[in-house]
């Protein structure tokens with residue numbers, strides 16, 4: 572098989588959450604340029620519309636404005652009628668705080684988005700794959716924080732460790748149906764989510780000291796992992812975690 576066909580995503584129907592900015596919008600653009608038919612999901616309809624308009628100059632993109640933590644809205648959305656080849660669960664958040672300062676509200680906000688919404692959206696998308704009898708790939712954007720601990724990140728680490736556990740359990744359960752489930756685990760990337768944290772010089776220095784390759788990651792550092800997991804190149808991969816962490820977790 573030629574390398575282009577091995578990694579081909581041409582005409583694949585791919586749905587990606589958290590697609591309006593940061594890592595999600597960069598991946599969506601990459602997928603569009605690769606010829607996939609991309610559905611963008613986030614809450615801000617205006618941002619989604621302007622991104623979809625831009626992406627439609629390069630390929631195909633549509634959008635669904637949706638709060639993925641509103642499980643009833645997710646169930647009633649157009650997603651229930653579509654059969655996607657690939658789901659990228661990327662929407663996520665963080666609110667770093669010392670353990671003693673975490674409130675129930677902040678705990679619920681992080682767990683509801685990073686873990687619970689991912690679980691039930693995956694359930695809906697997979698139900699259509701099973702009904703149609705198609706193969707599929709679920710790509711969960713986890714984090715290096717799904718593999719190590721860090722101060723002020725107790726809830727975020729919990730949420731990403733849970734995602735890692737869910738990924739492995741679903742990999743086992745869905746493999747007989749030819750549905751693969753894997754995670755991508757980035758180190759720090761400057762996005763609207765992390766910009767504020769990384770503006771703190773001492774935090775930035777601490778972070779860079781742990782990344783052996785000596786720089787923050789960029790969204791395009793994830794493209795190889797996404798192309799691998801979305802395509803037939805990874806036919807035998809399920810339950811895996813791809814560390815895009817510049818060696819943070821290597822020691």
Ligand code: NAP
Nearest residue numbers: 589591592593594613614615638639663714759760762764
């Ligand atoms: P970001 O810049 O804050 O973007 C988050 C995206 O999620 C936005 O498109 C946002 O759009 C959407 N979103 C937030 N809440 C939502 C909801 N309730 N329903 C639907 N969409 C929602 O974040 P990012 O840095 O790109 O992070 C993306 C993913 O990568 C997250 O899972 C994060 O944990 C993971 N990650 C990030 C880093 C990093 O350093 N940046 C490192 C490792 C892992 P709306 O506000 O319009 O809904």
